[in-house]
Amino acid sequence: MMDEELRSELSRQGVVTTTLEELYNWGRKNSIWPLQFGLACCAIEMIATSMARFDIARFGAEVFRPSPRQADLMIVAGTVTKKMAPQIVRLYNQMPEPKYVIAMGACAISGGPFKEGYNVLKGIDRYIPVDVHIPGCPPRPEALLQALMTLQEKIDRQHLTGEGRARHLDADAPGEWPIPEFGKHDLEPPSNPALWQPPPMTRAE
């Protein structure tokens, strides 16, 4: 392993050095293919992001795939109703590793204005692991680009081996998440306890 000082000195002299891990992550983070999948009004902002003005192609993420088999990133863009949640988890399961999730907008991260309703899931992170949350109702395209850049930074920090490696490189990490089913009053289970561990609510003194 080369130390940072020698490395910056070499790069000043015009010699680029890299590691296999950096090269691998550089390739991965600059070719994220999102799933072409919109749920509500946030999807309109997602579409605007992919058009010429905001131009998500600058980040190599313009290839929206209509099939989960070819996608790396699921942008949960909009309100997740309880009827839709099992389908989202199944689509997520069908995506190949490595896969990432951006929860876009107030509805996708918490239920938003429908949080007290009976039919809207109070955040998709109850069932699938979310990498980046974007608040907003709906978030502007710049916010989605910011989330994509945050995701790129996250991918860049992942390792090939050992602690902190990406999930697809870990044989023990799960590949599929349990799909909820309709119960009598709510989805069964109401959340995935392995993923969703909210801090206990305490009343202020």
Added chain:
Amino acid sequence: MNVGSYFFLALFAVAGVVFALTPLALAWLWARAFSPRKSGPSKNANYECGLDSQATGWVQFQSEYYLYGIVFLIFDVETVFLLPFAAAFKGLSAGACAAMLVFILLLVEGLVWLCVKGVVAQRRLV
């Protein structure tokens, strides 16, 4: 026959195969060394629209379905030829007009045959 000139062709073929297989082999080695397989029931499912498939694709169609195909073919061919016939109607000679009418008559004959067989009557076919 000069064997030497074919040698380069063989070399080229071998180089082409190696060029095509090397990335696949590298990807396979990478997967073996670093990323383990993660398959499961929903990842291996055929249908990929988020919904569970309701039944298998191996259902039987009644053989009467071929009549639908014939009806479609008759109307399809008729439409394709009727439009240019109507567009060029004023400029057509009497012979061409008669030929076209014979052609339509042949197709109408098919429809009459279907009507006599009772296919056009309302009933469940498929």
